[in-house]
Amino acid sequence: MPNTGDYYELALATNEQVLELKGWFSSQQQIYTWGGPNLVYPMADDAFMTILRLPHLSSYCVVNSAKELLAFGQYYLRLERHHLGRLAVNPAYRNQGIAKILIAGLLAKASKNSGLREASLFVFRDNVAAHHCYLNMGFREEAYPDGMPENMPNCVYMVLRPS
Numbered sequence: 001m002p003n004t005g006d007y008y009e010l011a012l013a014t015n016e017q018v019l020e021l022k023g024w025f026s027s028q029q030q031i032y033t034w035g036g037p038n039l040v041y042p043m044a045d046d047a048f049m050t051i052l053r054l055p056h057l058s059s060y061c062v063v064n065s066a067k068e069l070l071a072f073g074q075y076y077l078r079l080e081r082h083h084l085g086r087l088a089v090n091p092a093y094r095n096q097g098i099a100k101i102l103i104a105g106l107l108a109k110a111s112k113n114s115g116l117r118e119a120s121l122f123v124f125r126d127n128v129a130a131h132h133c134y135l136n137m138g139f140r141e142e143a144y145p146d147g148m149p150e151n152m153p154n155c156v157y158m159v160l161r162p163s
Contacts, residue, residue, distance in 0.1 A: 006064045008098075010105035013059040013072060015049065021061075021072045022048050024091055033124050035086050037151040052086070060109065062102050071102040075110045075119075079145060081159065082110035084121040087130070099133050107160075119160040126154060134158050 013021075025031040028041040038051055052059060052074075062071040073087040084106055089098045107119055121139065123131050139158035148155055 008101050009063050010060050011063060013061040017061050017069050018049060018052050019045055020069050021088060024088060033127055034088055060106060062098060071098050073102050073106050075106050078120060081118040081120045082107065082116055084119060100137060103137060117162045121158050122155050123158060124155050
């Protein structure tokens, strides 16, 4: 778990943080698994920013008391749910519970802004750590209403419903 002497803040992601995030990926497979079929490796900074800064996406990051970038995530409305996307934890801070802090923060922000209570996300089956994290947070696999997009093989759709 995170250091108990530290505090964490969920804040709107700055352009500098988005570009720092880009450095967390070092292969086509990594960036595809994280961001989907529209991202390639390597990618120019301006193209990366254009894809991540689409107007319908709310982009947030988790920073610690030292203002280090620990995690990044986005949400938007999809099928009457808050859809989480492009969730990533800084490689230096993985396996410390940061993903749960990020997801809880994104869901709180999203719910406050719209009142919707259900959430969804996509995850690749071979992203075992992320899949396990989402299951532990209460997400459950469901069939995607229109069938999974062809450009996302080995991907599952997960939904979180409040109890």
